[in-house]
Amino acid sequence: GQNIDQPTEMTATEGAIVQINCTYQTSGFNGLFWYQQHAGEAPTFLSYNVLDGLEEKGRFSSFLSRSKGYSYLLLKELQMKDSASYLCAVKVSGTYKYIFGTGTRLKVLA
Amino acid sequence: DTGVSQDPRHKITKRGQNVTFRCDPISEHNRLYWYRQTLGQGPEFLTYFQNEAQLEKSRLLSDRFSAERPKGSFSTLEIQRTEQGDSAMYLCASSYEEALGYGYTFGSGTRLTVV
Numbered sequence: 416g417q418n419i420d421q422p423t424e425m426t427a428t429e430g431a432i433v434q435i436n437c438t439y440q441t442s443g444f445n446g447l448f449w450y451q452q453h454a455g456e457a458p459t460f461l462s463y464n465v466l467d468g469l470e471e472k473g474r475f476s477s478f479l480s481r482s483k484g485y486s487y488l489l490l491k492e493l494q495m496k497d498s499a500s501y502l503c504a505v506k507v508s509g510t511y512k513y514i515f516g517t518g519t520r521l522k523v524l525a
Numbered sequence: 526d527t528g529v530s531q532d533p534r535h536k537i538t539k540r541g542q543n544v545t546f547r548c549d550p551i552s553e554h555n556r557l558y559w560y561r562q563t564l565g566q567g568p569e570f571l572t573y574f575q576n577e578a579q580l581e582k583s584r585l586l587s588d589r590f591s592a593e594r595p596k597g598s599f600s601t602l603e604i605q606r607t608e609q610g611d612s613a614m615y616l617c618a619s620s621y622e623e624a625l626g627y628g629y630t631f632g633s634g635t636r637l638t639v640v
Contacts, residue, residue, distance in 0.1 A: 419567075448628050457616060458568065460628025502567050511558075511581045513629075515567030 417441045419516035421503050426522045427493055435488045435501050435519045443508030449477050449488045450502040452518065458502055462488070490521075498523045529632035531617050537638045538607055545603045546635045550619030557600050558629065559592055560616040568616055574600060607639045 418440045427433040439447070446465040450458035464470055464479035464486060476489040488501055500518040507514060530549040538544050550557050555576050560568035571590065573581040576597040589607075594600040604611055614636050618629035 450628065457631035457633050458629075460630070463628060504567070511556075511573040511575075512570035512583070513568075515560075515569070517565065517567050 417505075417507065417514045419503055419505060419514055421501075421516040421519045423517070424520045424522070426524060428524050429493055429495060431493050432489065432491050433493060433521065435490070435503075435521065437486045437488070437503035437516060439484050439486070439503070439505050439514075439516075441505050441507050441514060443510075444481060444505060445508035446506040447477075447479055447486050448504045448506070448513065449475075449486075450504060450515075452500045452502055454499075461501075493523050495523050495525065497521065529617055529619050529630050531615075531632035531635050533635055534633065535636045535638075537640060540609060540639055541606055543603065543605045544607060544637065545601055546615055546617075546637075548600045548602070548617030548632060549598070550600070550617070551621075551630055552598075554619035554621045554630070555597065556620045557594055558618045558620075559600070559602050560618065562614045562616055562634075563612075571602070571615075604637075607637075609639045612637055612639045 420438045448463050449461040451461050452458040462477040464477050469478045474491045479486045500520050502518045503516040504513040532547045557574040559571040562568045571583050572592050574594040577594050589605045592602045614634045616634045617632045620629050
């Protein structure tokens with residue numbers, strides 16, 4: 416079966432660093448994506464990992480370990496506007512579909 | 526470019542009625558996807574088009590769902606004989622080239638409520 420696990424909720428303080436974990440078990444793997452989704456809005460693309468290691472994009476970094484079926488999204492210098500759900504998604508090899516996790520709802524407190 | 530457009534934004538329908546949604550992808554994107562999202566869940570894959578060809582359809586979809594992309598540009602998703610369980614946000618997304626690590630661009634979605 417296909418399974419992606421993320422924590423349901425996290426809380427952090429403005430200016431801090433937060434790490435959102437994602438573990439996956441899928442029948443095949445062809446890349447992992449992170450999306451941000453504000454309440455009532457569409458998801459927006461944040462990052463993509465297909466090889467092991469860290470990808471950095473400004474305040475956001477994403478890490479992948481394919482052997483462990485594990486990824487994390489690191490958000491630095493948190494801002495209030497970062498309060499949103501963060502979705503982990505795996506591109507399943509041999510298909511065109513992405514399997515999404517249920518998302519991690521991040522609350523940034525002043 | 527105005528991004529991915531979906532119409533309507535909201536739709537309330539009575540159980541048993543048919544509904545049709547429209548998606549206009551980013552013009553240079555040849556790949557188009559439909560997903561469904563319910564509250565507190567991640568998007569669930571429905572179907573995929575590459576140009577006008579429907580290359581994949583979720584086995585979770587019943588025969589009541591059909592999608593088209595007749596000229597490889599806009600797409601429609603039709604649900605026949607709607608049921609209350611069909612209530613969800615229907616998201617359309619498009620992309621150009623996945624191999625370069627480009628994610629989807631999602632539209633704002635159509636929120637369907639079946640009463």
